[in-house]
Amino acid sequence: MIVLPYLRRPLVSLGDVWVFWTLVRLASEYDVVHTHGWKAGVMGRLAARARRVPVVVHTVHGFPVHPLMPRPVRAALLALERMAARAADRIVCVCDANAREALELGIAEPEQVRVIVSGVPEQAVADGRGDACRAALGIPADAPVVGTVTRLMEQKAPLDFVAAARRILAERPDAHVLLVGDGHLRAQVEPPRTCLGCTCWAVGTTSRTCSPRWTSWRSARCGRVSAARSPRPSSPGVPSWPPP
Numbered sequence: 599m600i601v602l603p604y605l606r607r608p609l610v611s612l613g614d615v616w617v618f619w620t621l622v623r624l625a626s627e628y629d630v631v632h633t634h635g636w637k638a639g640v641m642g643r644l645a646a647r648a649r650r651v652p653v654v655v656h657t658v659h660g661f662p663v664h665p666l667m668p669r670p671v672r673a674a675l676l677a678l679e680r681m682a683a684r685a686a687d688r689i690v691c692v693c694d695a696n697a698r699e700a701l702e703l704g705i706a707e708p709e710q711v712r713v714i715v716s717g718v719p720e721q722a723v724a725d726g727r728g729d730a731c732r733a734a735l736g737i738p739a740d741a742p743v744v745g746t747v748t749r750l751m752e753q754k755a756p757l758d759f760v761a762a763a764r765r766i767l768a769e770r771p772d773a774h775v776l777l778v779g780d781g782h783l784r785a786q787v788e789p790p791r792t793c794l795g796c797t798c799w800a801v802g803t804t805s806r807t808c809s810p811r812w813t814s815w816r817s818a819r820c821g822r823v824s825a826a827r828s829p830r831p832s833s834p835g836v837p838s839w840p841p842p
Contacts, residue, residue, distance in 0.1 A: 604617050634657050636660070691711060746759050751783055
């Protein structure tokens with residue numbers, strides 16, 4: 599593994615030129631380049647195509663633009679994404695909604711797009727035991743549970759969830775709130791355990807208390823997610839998008 603420490607989240611940083619030329623140098627050693635994320639994805643795809651890498655694939659996890667950003671910034675980001683899209687052989691989206699948005703934004707062509715959803719062991723979810731998970735977390739069997747699993751960043755709006763949790767707990771003191779995730783907004787999101795009046799406010803790396811057998815808190819009504827180690831199902835073939 600090669601770490602490029604100068605790659606930063608801001609739109610433009612002084613290390614970007616160094617990162618790009620390092621990627622150009624490295625790309626010549628590979629037959630397949632698979633990029634993720636908007637900034638790394640743009641630089642990685644352009645670097646790979648500049649070195650004539652035979653296969654370039656990009657996975658979309660979100661988009662760098664939103665309706666409230668300044669129009670010049672939005673236009674510049676879309677122009678970069680469209681340029682990078684022309685350098686990719688395939689663009690993978692993790693859901694149909696992302697695929698539709700990529701086409702609407704003009705940053706992908708229909709023949710490029712494939713939808714590959716995140717792998718989840720379906721039988722493990724179907725066999726999940728909500729009662730055992732509730733017991734492990736100290737939640738009464740009849741208590742209502744509200745939860746989310748997310749990255750703690752602006753795009754995911756975790757503070758909106760906190761605001762909603764306050765209103766829910768004001769009306770339903772018997773409710774329990776679960777928030778599982780980590781990110782640079784953690785300090786703003788993470789209150790003392792008693793701050794919201796709930797007994798289960800879980801932020802950060804999750805334990806194995808509720809194993810992948812309870813990976814879906816939506817179906818089990820509660821639980822901590824540890825999907826990182828969940829096996830991904832094999833797929834004999836991936837259809838093109840949109841589906842017929």
